[in-house]
Amino acid sequence: MSTELWSQCLQHLEGEVPAQQFNMWIRPLQADMRDDGLYLYAPNKFVLEFVSEKFVTRIKEIFVEISESSPSIYLKIGSAAPKKPVSVNRSGNGENKSIGVNSAVESTRTSPSAALPGGGPNRGQSAMDREMPVRAESSANRSGVGALPAEKQGSLLFNDSDTSIEPPSAVIRKNEKDLVESINHQSFLNPGFTFQTFVEGKSNQLARAASMQVADNPGGAYNPLFLYGGVGLGKTHLMHAIGNDIVKRNPSAKVVYLHSERFVADMVKMLQLNAINEFKRYYRSVDALLIDDIQFFARKERSQEEFFHTFNALLEGGQQVILTCDRYPKEIDDMEERLKSRFGWGLTVMVEPPELETRVAILMKKAEQTNVRLSNEAAFFIAQKIRSNVRELEGALKLVAANAHFTGEEITPLFIRECLKDLLALHEKQVSIDNIQRTVAEYYKIKVADLLSKRRNRSITRPRQLAMSLAKELTNHSLPEIGDAFGGRDHTTVLHACKKINELKDTDQNIREDYQNFMRTLTT
Numbered sequence: 029m030s031t032e033l034w035s036q037c038l039q040h041l042e043g044e045v046p047a048q049q050f051n052m053w054i055r056p057l058q059a060d061m062r063d064d065g066l067y068l069y070a071p072n073k074f075v076l077e078f079v080s081e082k083f084v085t086r087i088k089e090i091f092v093e094i095s096e097s098s099p100s101i102y103l104k105i106g107s108a109a110p111k112k113p114v115s116v117n118r119s120g121n122g123e124n125k126s127i128g129v130n131s132a133v134e135s136t137r138t139s140p141s142a143a144l145p146g147g148g149p150n151r152g153q154s155a156m157d158r159e160m161p162v163r164a165e166s167s168a169n170r171s172g173v174g175a176l177p178a179e180k181q182g183s184l185l186f187n188d189s190d191t192s193i194e195p196p197s198a199v200i201r202k203n204e205k206d207l208v209e210s211i212n213h214q215s216f217l218n219p220g221f222t223f224q225t226f227v228e229g230k231s232n233q234l235a236r237a238a239s240m241q242v243a244d245n246p247g248g249a250y251n252p253l254f255l256y257g258g259v260g261l262g263k264t265h266l267m268h269a270i271g272n273d274i275v276k277r278n279p280s281a282k283v284v285y286l287h288s289e290r291f292v293a294d295m296v297k298m299l300q301l302n303a304i305n306e307f308k309r310y311y312r313s314v315d316a317l318l319i320d321d322i323q324f325f326a327r328k329e330r331s332q333e334e335f336f337h338t339f340n341a342l343l344e345g346g347q348q349v350i351l352t353c354d355r356y357p358k359e360i361d362d363m364e365e366r367l368k369s370r371f372g373w374g375l376t377v378m379v380e381p382p383e384l385e386t387r388v389a390i391l392m393k394k395a396e397q398t399n400v401r402l403s404n405e406a407a408f409f410i411a412q413k414i415r416s417n418v419r420e421l422e423g424a425l426k427l428v429a430a431n432a433h434f435t436g437e438e439i440t441p442l443f444i445r446e447c448l449k450d451l452l453a454l455h456e457k458q459v460s461i462d463n464i465q466r467t468v469a470e471y472y473k474i475k476v477a478d479l480l481s482k483r484r485n486r487s488i489t490r491p492r493q494l495a496m497s498l499a500k501e502l503t504n505h506s507l508p509e510i511g512d513a514f515g516g517r518d519h520t521t522v523l524h525a526c527k528k529i530n531e532l533k534d535t536d537q538n539i540r541e542d543y544q545n546f547m548r549t550l551t552t
């Protein structure tokens with residue numbers, strides 16, 4: 029069976045599957061075409077299960093379409109023997125990525141022996157490699173390394189003594205005692221932010237799955253992991269969950285979390301103290317570097333430069349980098365192109381605003397964690413009112429709980445309305461159907477009157493359906509009221525629009541992104 033067929037199959041899948049999903053589930057697969065069928069190797073059980081459930085049938089169909097044969101497909105955890113890779117140009121970021129055809133994802137960059145458990149002779153061992161048990165099924169993918177020639181890789185690797193490098197603060201302590209406190213941030217993981225305390229929903233499913241895979245196989249196929257999305261949606265929580273999980277599995281792993289502003293501040297101080305080399309050595313010695321809100325690097329050229337080199341060194345050493353940002357890498361203004369493009373080298377996943385059921389589940393979980401008695405009805409009431417931001421949802425629950433504690437009253441919808449008067453007024457005022465119609469019309473460069481008209485061509489009906497669906501999600505208006513506001517339409521038309529958009533969000537990446545952008549614009 030020819031590798032060309034798998035390459036064609038990939039091209040088909042790439043055209044059909046949203047880029048995010050393609051990157052996450054298909055790209056890490058390695059294929060081995062044998063006489064008895066197609067062997068697909070997944071880096072871990074998450075990918076294996078997902079591919080088996082969602083893609084195997086389609087892969088078979090594609091094979092029938094392109095070759096009129098239906099090979100047996102064997103899914104396994106592990107890696108195939110390296111052969112020649114096939115290049116697929118991901119339209120998303122314009123870069124050529126190597127997709128495994130009889131090879132590891134990164135096989136162009138690694139020597140064949142690097143595919144053996146524990147890596148080959150040319151592959152440098154990071155501190156993590158030494159400290160973490162090597163899993164045969166995942167070690168082949170722990171490359172990310174060899175973009176550079178072997179000798180250059182070697183120069184960036186650390187010897188044993190490097191694993192005990194002190195944080196910058198320790199160096200400063202000797203010279204500038206008064207600066208110590210402000211810099212001494214060492215690995216600061218919030219123990220409360222774990223996968224167990226993170227509520228899964230449709231909006232964060234991919235991000236959570238990706239995070240669990242990174243925790244399972246740090247420095248592996250998804251390096252860097254880039255989590256992006258609006259304010260207060262759980263990006264930091266997931267990032268800490270990965271860090272906590274890595275440390276739980278290997279207590280000596282050096283996981284460092286910091287906010288990007290902290291990185292900038294530290295760097296400035298170390299420059300002032302003429303100790304920038306210590307700064308470099310410290311950050312390059314970690315097993316996993318977690319940097320939050322990297323949009324704060326914008327316009328800070330020196331920090332970008334420093335981060336760029338740290339970032340490269342970590343990736344080359346097979347150390348895990350996890351980044352969060354409030355937007356998609358390409359949308360970050362005043363950030364060097366070379367950095368933005370590197371952010372997309374691993375896996376970029378969006379965390380979306382949670383849908384109603386997830387908001388209710390999050391509230392119930394938070395209530396349980398803090399011993400607050402919250403009925404389903406009360407959780408539903410809060411979740412219906414506060415839609416865009418989990419942090420705000422949590423804040424609302426705390427406020428209600430504190431009031432209930434002091435007054436001894438039961439938490440009912442009426443009580444909640446009273447407690448959250450100001451907040452609710454703000455939310456209810458913010459999103460009106462008018463506002464939604466104006467925003468959608470402006471975005472698609474049509475008139476509000478078109479949305480209300482009887483015109484039925486696609487360029488009008490899609491925005492109209494989107495606007496109706498947003499009105500349903502973001503306002504408290506009933507279906508008939510929404511129908512009325514859209515040129516006197518029947519409530520069944522609104523219902524149909526909501527269903528249609530829900531379907532399209534799963535199958536059409538443009539609609540999905542437009543919808544999320546509207547949610548973000550209208551609710552923040």
Ligand SMILES: Nc1ncnc2c1ncn2[C@@H]1O[C@H](COP(=O)(O)OP(=O)(O)OP(=O)(O)O)[C@@H](O)[C@H]1O
Pocket residue numbers: 221225226227228232257258259260261262263264265266321352354390418419422
């Ligand atoms: N799915 C979830 N399950 C449980 N808690 C969640 C979930 N999503 C968010 N949270 C909680 O919401 C709060 C805000 O989340 P977090 O700080 O991770 O947001 P963020 O996306 O990093 O926001 P920012 O961009 O402002 O930094 C945290 O307390 C977090 O625990």
